[in-house]
Amino acid sequence: MNEPVYRLREVEKIRTKGGASFTLRVPELLIHKGEFLSVVGPSGCGKSTLLDLLALVLNPTNSSCFTIDARNKITSERFDIPSLSENHAAWIRRKNIGYVLQSGGLFPFLTVRENIMLTAEISGKSIDSQAFGNLVDVLGLGDQLNKKPQYLSGGQRQRVAVARALIHQPSIILADEPTAAVDYPTALDIRDELKTLAHEVGSAVVMVTHDRSLVKDISDSEVRFEVVRKSLNDTLATTFVINKTAPGSSNEGAPEQGISK
Ligand SMILES: Nc1ncnc2c1ncn2[C@@H]1O[C@H](COP(=O)(O)OP(=O)(O)OP(=O)(O)O)[C@@H](O)[C@H]1O
Ligand SMILES: [Mg+2]
Numbered sequence: 001m002n003e004p005v006y007r008l009r010e011v012e013k014i015r016t017k018g019g020a021s022f023t024l025r026v027p028e029l030l031i032h033k034g035e036f037l038s039v040v041g042p043s044g045c046g047k048s049t050l051l052d053l054l055a056l057v058l059n060p061t062n063s064s065c066f067t068i069d070a071r072n073k074i075t076s077e078r079f080d081i082p083s084l085s086e087n088h089a090a091w092i093r094r095k096n097i098g099y100v101l102q103s104g105g106l107f108p109f110l111t112v113r114e115n116i117m118l119t120a121e122i123s124g125k126s127i128d129s130q131a132f133g134n135l136v137d138v139l140g141l142g143d144q145l146n147k148k149p150q151y152l153s154g155g156q157r158q159r160v161a162v163a164r165a166l167i168h169q170p171s172i173i174l175a176d177e178p179t180a181a182v183d184y185p186t187a188l189d190i191r192d193e194l195k196t197l198a199h200e201v202g203s204a205v206v207m208v209t210h211d212r213s214l215v216k217d218i219s220d221s222e223v224r225f226e227v228v229r230k231s232l233n234d235t236l237a238t239t240f241v242i243n244k245t246a247p248g249s250s251n252e253g254a255p256e257q258g259i260s261k
């Protein structure tokens with residue numbers, strides 16, 4: 001297999017809020033170019049926290065290795081994520097990462113078309129009108145392009161967020177519950193679009209979902225969580241990986257997903 005885009009070893013993020021503490025621990029995670037990785041687990045287990053770490057939005061509290069292979073000018077280079085400056089992290093994100101936020105994150109003052117084209121513009125990539133037309137057709141947004149997000153349904157807004165993250169075919173796609181607000185056929189279309197970007201374009205795709213049945217047959221690997229409530233105010237979630245495409249590398253005996261006390 002090719003060199004991993006992300007390498008994580010003993011990465012930890014501690015989040016505290018209102019006296020409660022949540023720790024996400026990632027013992028080991030490798031994410032490759034062309035891989036479709038699903039992230040599956042119950043609400044509050046740390047899926048969005050993991051994605052924010054991968055998106056360079058959150059800094060880890062501790063890590064023994066946390067690197068990203070990203071485009072730097074023309075060539076690709078490996079960067080040590082915890083030592084990146086904020087500006088450099090933002091630059092790498094703009095050039096390499098498409099992030100579908102769980103909250104959508106659309107700009108209310110821009111139309112659907114402008115929202116979708118925004119990431120392409122800031123990544124500096126020109127988009128041909130056929131690629132734009134194909135993507136908005138797949139996502140059923142062709143007749144919504146001149147509307148502002150407030151005039152769309154929740155599912156339509158979510159599809160705009162997906163289009164915005166995918167339009168410039170970034171080498172890394174992070175999608176946080178991109179199918180949560182759409183009907184099942186649309187969820188399948190979104191999933192298949194993400195799979196195409198991984199398997200045909202070669203992007204590294206990480207898709208969060210609470211619906212394992214949607215991704216179980218098509219993911220190359222799956223991240224799950226073992227959640228232990230150490231006390232009322234102290235939770236530890238540890239990830240483990242089920243690798244489905246590399247024979248012999250699955251985590252036999254890995255704990256079952258769920259919350260234990
Ligand atoms: N900004 C924050 N500050 C402090 N703690 C936070 C913050 N955001 C989330 N947390 C805590 O971190 C834990 C993991 O949250 P996270 O959003 O990663 O879960 P999730 O798996 O994405 O859940 P969901 O499926 O509901 O989206 C939760 O216990 C949450 O309370
Ligand atoms: Mg979440």
